[in-house]
Amino acid sequence: MNNPQLMLAVTCILSTVLSIFPAQAKGPLLHKVKACSQLEADTQRLACYDKLAADLAAKPHPAPRHAETKSKEAFGLEHKKEGDQEISATLSDVSKSPNGQRRFMLDNQQSWQQIGTQAFFAKEGDTVVIRRGSFNSFIMQKVGSNRTIKVRRID
Known part of the structure; x- marks a missing residue:
């Protein structure tokens, strides 16, 4: 990898992919990134990273959990508990x-x-x-x- 622009592009793609999905980085995503980095040809390596980024962008994001929604709805009402007044x-x-x-x-x-x-x-x-x-x-x-x-x- 003697091309600095290609190196910068690969670094940006990797950092974007890994920062967007940190929980998945420990599993199969990390293996796919390592497999892409093993490719010798620059164009094949870049195509592998592009495919990986496109696959991740196409995956649906998980819905927010009910507890998180409930805590946001109850924000500011801590003092209005139905306890002893x-x-x-x-x-x-x-x-x-x-x-x-x-x-x-x-x-x-x-x-x-x-x-x-x-x-x-x-x-x-x-x-x-x-x-x-x-x-x-x-x-x-x-x-x-x-x-x-x-x-x-x-x-």
């Missing part, structure tokens, strides 16, 4: 952190911490409701009160 529990412990935020231990062993320092009058034994807010936040409300605070789970 709120919980109700009794406070088993209320403490205050050094920076003024309250920490709440629920009877179900969950720990929550107040975001911010707004006044919230809840004491041990009170029943609270924690519900999902916007942007994946959580809001705590004492039963029988209209006051709410934003909280985050700390355990």
Whole structure:
């Protein structure tokens, strides 16, 4: 192969063929490419590569899998799962952190911490409701009160 243009053409064809079908390159495609490279005559070798490229282009592409389609349809809906949107529990412990935020231990062993320092009058034994807010936040409300605070789970 003394012709640089022919060498460039063969390299382009090989790289295109192998990059389009990387999964098949390990099987029969690799053997066909090796068989083409074994040919001595330049015109026969180029004809072999052209035939190989034409055969690959004629093959139908596999249809996308159902799981991939389903995941694309569900994009952005992760936070809208049909799970619990709120919980109700009794406070088993209320403490205050050094920076003024309250920490709440629920009877179900969950720990929550107040975001911010707004006044919230809840004491041990009170029943609270924690519900999902916007942007994946959580809001705590004492039963029988209209006051709410934003909280985050700390355990």
